[in-house]
C-alpha cells in the first residue's frame with residue numbers, strides 16, 4: 001500500500017523522522033507513539049502537506065513527488081484538530097472536496113445522515129462545536145474513492161455513538177473498496193468491530209511494524 005525510501009523529515013536542524021526503507025502492506029493500521037514522537041509529522045508527510053527528503057510511493061508505482069495530483073486524489077487526510085474557513089458552510093466545503101476528488105453526485109448524503117449532521121451542515125463552520133468540526137473533517141476524508149485514508153486522532157472530540165458510526169464507515173470502505181487506513185491514537189483500541197492488520201510504532205525517529 002505504501003513504501004518509504006530514504007525518507008527524512010527535519011524541522012530546521014531537528015530531524016523529526018528518518019525511515020530508510022519501509023513497506024506497509026494493504027490494511028488498517030494503528031499508528032502509535034508517545035507525544036512528540038512524530039505521528040502527525042508522518043501523516044502530514046504521507047498526505048503531501050509537508051515537504052520531506054526521499055520518496056513515498058503508493059501502491060507500488062504512484063510516487064508522491066512525481067505524480068502529485070494523482071497521488072493526492074488517492075490519499076485523503078483528516079487532521080487531528082481541523083481548521084476550516086469559518087465563513088463557509090459545511091456543505092460548501094463538502095462540495096469543494098467532492099469536486100476535487102471526483103466524487104459521484106450525492107455521495108456525501110448517507111454520511112451526513114448517519115453522522116446526524118443534517119441540522120448544521122448548512123450553517124457556517126464558524127458556528128460549529130469542536131465535535132461538529134471533527135465530524136465534518138472525517139466526512140471530507142471519505143469523499144471520492146481514495147485508496148488510502150489517514151485519520152489523525154479520530155477518537156478525540158467525537159462521542160461514543162459517532163465513533164461507532166465512524167467504525168462502520170471504515171469497515172464498509174475496507175470491505176467494498178479495499179481502502180487502506182492509517183489511524184493515529186494515543187489510546188489502545190482493541191475493538192472487535194474494527195479488525196486491524198497491524199500496529200505501526202514510531203520510536204527513536206523511526207517506524208516499526210508490530211504484528212498483531
Ligand SMILES: Nc1ncnc2c1ncn2[C@@H]1O[C@H](COP(=O)(O)OP(=O)(O)OP(=O)(O)O)[C@@H](O)[C@H]1O
Pocket residue numbers: 011014016033034035036037038039040041042
Ligand atoms: N512546525 C514545527 N516546527 C518545529 N518542530 C516541529 C514542528 N512540528 C512538529 N515539530 C517537532 O517534531 C516532533 C514530532 O511532532 P509531531 O507533532 O509530529 O508529534 P506527534 O507524535 O503527533 O505528537 P502528539 O502526540 O503530541 O500530537 C516533535 O519533537 C515536535 O516538537
